[in-house]
Amino acid sequence: MTEPEPTTTKMGRPVFEVEGASVTYDMDRGVSRVLDDATIDIFEEEILGVVGESGSGKSMFASSLLNAVPPPGTLDGEIRYHRDGEVIDLLGLSPEQLRRVRWEDVAMVFQGAQSSFNPTISIRRHFEETLEAHEYDIENGLEHARQLLADLYLDPERVLGSYPHELSGGMQQRALIALSLVLEPDVLVMDEPTAALDLLMQRSILSLLENVKEKYELTVVFITHDLPLVAGLADRLAVMYSFKFVEIGRAEDVFSNPKHPYTRALLNAIPNLDTPRSRMHPIEGSAPDPVNVPTGCSYHPRCPLADEQCEAAEPPLAETTDKHHAACYYWEEAMEEIELSIESDEPAVDDTVVGRQSDEPVVSVDAVDVHFEQGGGGLFGFFSDPDTVHAVDDANLEIYENDVVALVGESGCGKTTLGKAIIAAQRPTNGTVRYRGQDIWGTRDGRVDGEIPWEQIRRSLQMIHQDPGSSLNSHRKIKSSLEDPLRRWHPNMDPGDREERILGMLEYTGMSPPTDYALRYPHQLSGGEKQRVALIRALLMNPDVILADEAVSALDVSLRLEMMDLMLELQDAFDTSYVFISHNLSNARYFAGNADGRIGVMYLGELVELGPVDEVIDEPLHPYTKVLKWATDDMELSDRIEDPPIRGIDIPDPVNPPAGCRFHTRCPEARTVCREESPSLDEAVSAHPTACFREYPMEHPYWDSEPVDDAEETVTGDPIDAG
Amino acid sequence: MFLNDWLITPLRVIWDDWRARVGGIIILLYVLMGTIGVVLISEPRPGDGPRLIRPFQDWAHPLGTDINGNDLFAQTVHATPPMLEMIVAGAVFTTALAMVVGTLSGYKGGIVDRLLMTFTDILLTIPGLPLVIVLALVLDPRQPWVVGVILTINAWAGLARAIRSQVLTIREEAYIEAARLMGISTWRILLKDITPSLMPYVLVNFVNAARTVVFASVALYFLGILPDTFLNWGVMMNYAYSVGGALYTSGTAHWLFVPLMTIVVLSFGLILFAQGTDRVFNPRVRARHASQDDLEPGEDDMSGEVATQIRG
Numbered sequence A: 001m002t003e004p005e006p007t008t009t010k011m012g013r014p015v016f017e018v019e020g021a022s023v024t025y026d027m028d029r030g031v032s033r034v035l036d037d038a039t040i041d042i043f044e045e046e047i048l049g050v051v052g053e054s055g056s057g058k059s060m061f062a063s064s065l066l067n068a069v070p071p072p073g074t075l076d077g078e079i080r081y082h083r084d085g086e087v088i089d090l091l092g093l094s095p096e097q098l099r100r101v102r103w104e105d106v107a108m109v110f111q112g113a114q115s116s117f118n119p120t121i122s123i124r125r126h127f128e129e130t131l132e133a134h135e136y137d138i139e140n141g142l143e144h145a146r147q148l149l150a151d152l153y154l155d156p157e158r159v160l161g162s163y164p165h166e167l168s169g170g171m172q173q174r175a176l177i178a179l180s181l182v183l184e185p186d187v188l189v190m191d192e193p194t195a196a197l198d199l200l201m202q203r204s205i206l207s208l209l210e211n212v213k214e215k216y217e218l219t220v221v222f223i224t225h226d227l228p229l230v231a232g233l234a235d236r237l238a239v240m241y242s243f244k245f246v247e248i249g250r251a252e253d254v255f256s257n258p259k260h261p262y263t264r265a266l267l268n269a270i271p272n273l274d275t276p277r278s279r280m281h282p283i284e285g286s287a288p289d290p291v292n293v294p295t296g297c298s299y300h301p302r303c304p305l306a307d308e309q310c311e312a313a314e315p316p317l318a319e320t321t322d323k324h325h326a327a328c329y330y331w332e333e334a335m336e337e338i339e340l341s342i343e344s345d346e347p348a349v350d351d352t353v354v355g356r357q358s359d360e361p362v363v364s365v366d367a368v369d370v371h372f373e374q375g376g377g378g379l380f381g382f383f384s385d386p387d388t389v390h391a392v393d394d395a396n397l398e399i400y401e402n403d404v405v406a407l408v409g410e411s412g413c414g415k416t417t418l419g420k421a422i423i424a425a426q427r428p429t430n431g432t433v434r435y436r437g438q439d440i441w442g443t444r445d446g447r448v449d450g451e452i453p454w455e456q457i458r459r460s461l462q463m464i465h466q467d468p469g470s471s472l473n474s475h476r477k478i479k480s481s482l483e484d485p486l487r488r489w490h491p492n493m494d495p496g497d498r499e500e501r502i503l504g505m506l507e508y509t510g511m512s513p514p515t516d517y518a519l520r521y522p523h524q525l526s527g528g529e530k531q532r533v534a535l536i537r538a539l540l541m542n543p544d545v546i547l548a549d550e551a552v553s554a555l556d557v558s559l560r561l562e563m564m565d566l567m568l569e570l571q572d573a574f575d576t577s578y579v580f581i582s583h584n585l586s587n588a589r590y591f592a593g594n595a596d597g598r599i600g601v602m603y604l605g606e607l608v609e610l611g612p613v614d615e616v617i618d619e620p621l622h623p624y625t626k627v628l629k630w631a632t633d634d635m636e637l638s639d640r641i642e643d644p645p646i647r648g649i650d651i652p653d654p655v656n657p658p659a660g661c662r663f664h665t666r667c668p669e670a671r672t673v674c675r676e677e678s679p680s681l682d683e684a685v686s687a688h689p690t691a692c693f694r695e696y697p698m699e700h701p702y703w704d705s706e707p708v709d710d711a712e713e714t715v716t717g718d719p720i721d722a723g
Numbered sequence B: 001m002f003l004n005d006w007l008i009t010p011l012r013v014i015w016d017d018w019r020a021r022v023g024g025i026i027i028l029l030y031v032l033m034g035t036i037g038v039v040l041i042s043e044p045r046p047g048d049g050p051r052l053i054r055p056f057q058d059w060a061h062p063l064g065t066d067i068n069g070n071d072l073f074a075q076t077v078h079a080t081p082p083m084l085e086m087i088v089a090g091a092v093f094t095t096a097l098a099m100v101v102g103t104l105s106g107y108k109g110g111i112v113d114r115l116l117m118t119f120t121d122i123l124l125t126i127p128g129l130p131l132v133i134v135l136a137l138v139l140d141p142r143q144p145w146v147v148g149v150i151l152t153i154n155a156w157a158g159l160a161r162a163i164r165s166q167v168l169t170i171r172e173e174a175y176i177e178a179a180r181l182m183g184i185s186t187w188r189i190l191l192k193d194i195t196p197s198l199m200p201y202v203l204v205n206f207v208n209a210a211r212t213v214v215f216a217s218v219a220l221y222f223l224g225i226l227p228d229t230f231l232n233w234g235v236m237m238n239y240a241y242s243v244g245g246a247l248y249t250s251g252t253a254h255w256l257f258v259p260l261m262t263i264v265v266l267s268f269g270l271i272l273f274a275q276g277t278d279r280v281f282n283p284r285v286r287a288r289h290a291s292q293d294d295l296e297p298g299e300d301d302m303s304g305e306v307a308t309q310i311r312g
């Protein structure tokens, strides 16, 4: 890890010189400075990773590079762009000149490809319009576009002929990258380009990006909240906190030897696969408000090393060691006193949490299939032609009391559907779901006359949704939303008691003063706070099982730990079990591991591996789990981004899942038998069952079968919505 | 608390927008005219004054008189209560029915949806105006509210369909699923979670329905299809045209013009009001107005757009 690689130390001539760039907004409450005196050079053909939490000013920095700050903000300072030896003052350009620089010299890719494409015109038309608007030759331009698409592992003709909605989220994002490169810019600015995608897709895109960057000699500015994600890709990293750069340096230096206390705390707050869980800690306190930035070093309220000097004067961003800048007076102390969890010498023992799991399952899922008819009104569209999506096939799973089961897999693998089947939010097509031994849907329909009434089952199985923006009704105050469960289940509760309960829960989950929070509308809360309210709402029902559907994925990496800790803490207080759904193996490891739970890996509607957390993480058996682990394993800087250990990036269409083992189209270990026979997951065989022939006893015909020939397989998958 | 949420904050928001303010004042004037006005101004009688005085000539008859010496201002004022009754009845009927049918059908789906929508579609295929004319002739309605309902007899169908399609989108929101999983009753979900998001849309359509009633009634009274049972702006125009020949006689033009202006101003007020008030239902705006006196530092009072951009 110590030998400097030639590509990362290369610092050519600067393309961008940013000096003292500031962005301010005048607001009723005062001036809000959302980019504060940013000074940085960006060099030719480097990849600069800009890392910061939401509200750290990183997006403003991106906009500033194109002089495209959203009105009414004003941008001051100096931004110089070098084009073939010519120096251009970006802030002094006319609108027309600026328009040319954007796209032709500096292109930008934003998060959420869906909103960047016009849904009514084809992808080809998008390319043509861009070329026309800049008076490029259409024929040559399209030829270049095809090349770019192919470089990004897309089938050029198919993608060009499609409409945006016909492509999966990952394909759209790659098409957008191709579109932004079609005018052959020198610099590509990417603002959270992969945030909406699965980890595996993110990593795959990143590895493609590296190739594209080499091939077209690009300079890339990659902006993200996810430090480990870019660490392997970037040559240099710049960390932003409270609208300023606090640390800039070579990627491996910043990542392995961070000098600013904030960067060190941030690294310890990010869930990963290697560090003992007990050493990951959220950062105390919260990020500052743009109008009320603390005096002196803006990190001082959260910094364990802060003293009077830090409060009085702002530390400059100064060179510490070779080309490694940090804005901290005590960076030397910080390196000693704030221990990084990855490099601690203490033996890495995770105190195994002794699960208090019951003998009898709370919910058991028995041979459950969930199929959807595609098109025409979802469940009710029986006029449409029956395109059956196999969301879940033959799932068997048991949830015990105080249990945690994490279901992981890519979008569209059926993990959410299976989760909803477990909590009776989704009626299975075949199979039975039981609550304490009693058939849930039979009870619901009055077919089964059990002891437990439907009402009680309904109340015992609750859910927290993925998107904090939609989990609360934006028209209702927090208090009103939280009153629902109490009104429904304790109709005789005194309004005063009800209010007390709610305020108590708000206070407990760190939202204080609670009386203030209770009267807010959802838009006045941050994403993390909304998720906490959703958690409170579910807990007020006193449920036995809570389905947490990607409940932390929408939050900044640095806030995820805090939310997961809170959920685990409340599990003890409320005696619930969680079904935790995530595409991110490190979140699953942290959450389920701390409760001695299990991880279930799903692929295309099937559970392919199920076992205790540490076994699945440390010794994954199924080839697909190994791929997921590759996508997550990002704390290792030594191996730079490499090609994914998988054949084909996109998931096959769940309408026509591949015959045999469903993973055979992408499995690096696939052999010819895998095309015909399908392996099954049998819990009777072991405590860590795996649906792969390789884990079968030796005599399985797999070992005599021929490896499949890659040339026969298509590289790209079919369009499905993987957003 | 309750007062603050349901009265003071909405009023503040309304007052903050000039369109809502002007529209509200216009509507208020008509309501005053229909309530206090009828008490203050005596009923018009033939021979009250000289025949066909022009407006603004004689201050005993500010808007002039018709061919029988009826005071036009008094006629306008005394036509207001039945007109308002008719308008409100029609608008309430349309929106209420559309709301119930649209939300229920969109939220429940399945068999309920198909039954309700089939019925709605049948109504939609019947041409509106002929149906109203036939009903008016057959039923010969005499009460203003019955007239109002007849005039909007199938106007609700289109609205119900539109509401249903909006509910189909809202139904997919996570908070609706959460409410369902909590066992909250359908009616409560419709009332508390779905209706508020529909309100701006419903309000605009309420006003549109009101305008439909105004125009349709005036037209049908003017054409003489509805019986001229009560004093009515349409009937006034009918007389102005048929008796006074107001379209080609300049001496009687004001007779037609006075009820016409009455209608135009009301319609204008309704439009302004609807445009200005959809902000009442925007939680961002509400929050800003509710917290005017207890704004805390750190609270998100930036305009939504800027806030998202900065956060992003």
Ligand code: SF4
Pocket: A260, A261, A262, A297, A298, A299, A300, A303, A304, A305, A306, A307, A310, A315, A327, A328, A329, A330, A331
């Ligand atoms: S300057 Fe002081 S407060 Fe700021 S990060 Fe360094 S030690 Fe902490």
Ligand code: SF4
Pocket: A622, A623, A624, A661, A662, A663, A664, A665, A667, A668, A669, A670, A671, A674, A679, A691, A692, A693, A694
């Ligand atoms: S059964 Fe074959 S294709 Fe399926 S995971 Fe195992 S090796 Fe791969």
